[in-house]
Amino acid sequence: MKTRLVLWGTDAKDERVLVAIALNAKESKVDIWTFPEQVATETLYNRLINEWRMGREIPFPNMFVQIERPLTLSESVLPDEIKVERPDLVNRAQTEWQFVVLSSKLYDLYDDELSHLKEKVENLSDFDKVVWEELKGFWEKVQTQIHDKNLFRDHARRLKDHTNDLFTKLKEKRKRLDDDFKTISKENATKLHEQLKSIEERVEKGLGLQPLFEELKRLQKEYRDIRLTRDDRSKVWNRLDKAFKKIKEQRYGPGYKSDYSAMERLQRRYNGLMSAVDKMEKSIGRDRRDMEFQDRRIEESEGQLESQIRQAKMKMIEERIRSKEIKLNEMLKTKAELDGRMESERKKEEARKAKEELEKVKESVKEKIAEDIKHASEGRDDKTDELNKAAEAIKEGKQPSKKTQEEKQESPHPVQDETTDVQQGETTDAQQDEANDAQQDEANDAQQDDGVKQKVETLVKAAGEALGETVQDMTDTVKAVAVVVTDKITEAIEEKLGASEEE
Numbered sequence: 001m002k003t004r005l006v007l008w009g010t011d012a013k014d015e016r017v018l019v020a021i022a023l024n025a026k027e028s029k030v031d032i033w034t035f036p037e038q039v040a041t042e043t044l045y046n047r048l049i050n051e052w053r054m055g056r057e058i059p060f061p062n063m064f065v066q067i068e069r070p071l072t073l074s075e076s077v078l079p080d081e082i083k084v085e086r087p088d089l090v091n092r093a094q095t096e097w098q099f100v101v102l103s104s105k106l107y108d109l110y111d112d113e114l115s116h117l118k119e120k121v122e123n124l125s126d127f128d129k130v131v132w133e134e135l136k137g138f139w140e141k142v143q144t145q146i147h148d149k150n151l152f153r154d155h156a157r158r159l160k161d162h163t164n165d166l167f168t169k170l171k172e173k174r175k176r177l178d179d180d181f182k183t184i185s186k187e188n189a190t191k192l193h194e195q196l197k198s199i200e201e202r203v204e205k206g207l208g209l210q211p212l213f214e215e216l217k218r219l220q221k222e223y224r225d226i227r228l229t230r231d232d233r234s235k236v237w238n239r240l241d242k243a244f245k246k247i248k249e250q251r252y253g254p255g256y257k258s259d260y261s262a263m264e265r266l267q268r269r270y271n272g273l274m275s276a277v278d279k280m281e282k283s284i285g286r287d288r289r290d291m292e293f294q295d296r297r298i299e300e301s302e303g304q305l306e307s308q309i310r311q312a313k314m315k316m317i318e319e320r321i322r323s324k325e326i327k328l329n330e331m332l333k334t335k336a337e338l339d340g341r342m343e344s345e346r347k348k349e350e351a352r353k354a355k356e357e358l359e360k361v362k363e364s365v366k367e368k369i370a371e372d373i374k375h376a377s378e379g380r381d382d383k384t385d386e387l388n389k390a391a392e393a394i395k396e397g398k399q400p401s402k403k404t405q406e407e408k409q410e411s412p413h414p415v416q417d418e419t420t421d422v423q424q425g426e427t428t429d430a431q432q433d434e435a436n437d438a439q440q441d442e443a444n445d446a447q448q449d450d451g452v453k454q455k456v457e458t459l460v461k462a463a464g465e466a467l468g469e470t471v472q473d474m475t476d477t478v479k480a481v482a483v484v485v486t487d488k489i490t491e492a493i494e495e496k497l498g499a500s501e502e503e
Contacts, residue, residue: 003100004055005093006048009034012081019084020048021077023097025104030077030097032067039063071097073315092319098312100152106309107155110142114162121166127173135170139163150309164230182229189232195219196239203246213247216240263345270338273331280328287321 003023011017011034018040020033035044039061052058069077077094084090117138120131142163146156171178196219199212223236294310294317301307 002053002093003097004053005089006045006053007084007086007089009082009084017082018045018048019078019082020052021090021093023071023093023100025097025101028071028101030069030071032069032078032082033060034065034067034082035061036063071101073098073312088323092323095312095315095319099309099316102305102309102312103150103152103155105305106145107151107159109305110138110145110151110159111162113138114159114166118162118166121169124170124173127170132170135163135166150306150313181227184227185229185232188226188228189236192219192223192226192236193239196236196243199243200246203243203250206250209247209251213244213251216243216247263342263349266338266342266345270335270342273335273338277328277331277335280324280331284321284324284328287317287324291317291321 003025005019005021007019007021009017009019016037018035018037020035022031024031044061047058067079069079071077071094073095076090077097078084078090117131117135121135124131142151142156142159145151151159171181199215199219202212203209220240223233223240228236291314294314298307298310301310
């Protein structure tokens, strides 16, 4: 918790000044310095921010005004004529500094008690169990205050270090117990180092990182519960920390993935924001529960000092909650903006996917049409072979029979014998037989011609049916393709109209 502030503001003349505020916890006062704008250079401002505010003293320029104000909850630490740009920071610091003053007084009480214990331990010649238990009781009280966060970390660390020093001196007087403890600590540390070495070797070999990460987490939990000296604990912790960092470098190195899409970047930012919002809400919830706890404990406080500490803590928590709620509201505004951007990006992504899907359908339909045309062409080639065969058969069917050709080669008109005078209208038996044979041949030829004609008609009909089937197949294929294209385009239009209505 910082005890110094640096802000820009204005003085009684409404002139711009640089304001430096520091807490004097021992006297419960606040020291204020104001620097006019002509001496408040960028160098001075940076030194105040980066050095003086962190506790290091720096030389001030000659032109400044110093004011001393008492630290109270009822009045502002700043005089009325000084206005700063961020009064909320001053108000929050004022409530926190009340806690700083009261906590410092509590630390002084424990430090005095610890000094008396130190005198007792130094005056001991041998180990005294009574002093040991008294020191334990003192440390339990300090731990309670640390757990309740009534002591600052630095104060708690000093008390802890001084108490440990006294424990160490008592342990030196109980040498055997101390040696046993060191032996146990060394064994535990060696065991942990061996396990860490095994994990490090497996990480170097590139084995599964997730199981190794879980093993490290288990080892970390064991490390917290195991008995170790301060030195051994520090060494194990440093090695454990390096092992965690090594695994994270292997898993989330700089080149693991950098080409995120716009939607992915928004989603990652949104997830990080929601995680921060969740943590902030939980933090505010803890602060509210802490306020309720402090409110209940005020009536159970032992002494006026502890009651005042709890009241100061409640005021400090109220300011902390107010400040966190401001940040939470800003996060929620950012969340609303990200929701809008993600929705817009989602619609663009859906439109892009719909367009790609329509293009795929078009390409598929084109391929289908080309394939059907190819199959139809192959079918027509097959039918053409059949038609050619039918034509050959027709051609062969129209040729005259062999017998007719032989008869045509002989003389068709026999010469009448002058000595044989046959009366007109009378025929001989031979002539009658020849006439009968000629009639029979003509009947056979006519029957053959009728068969060929019937065969030709059959082949032509079959060829027509085959050609009609081919044309019908092509027509059906085109109709089916047209139906598919119409359905796909209709679906795409309906989806687009539906998206537009939702917008």
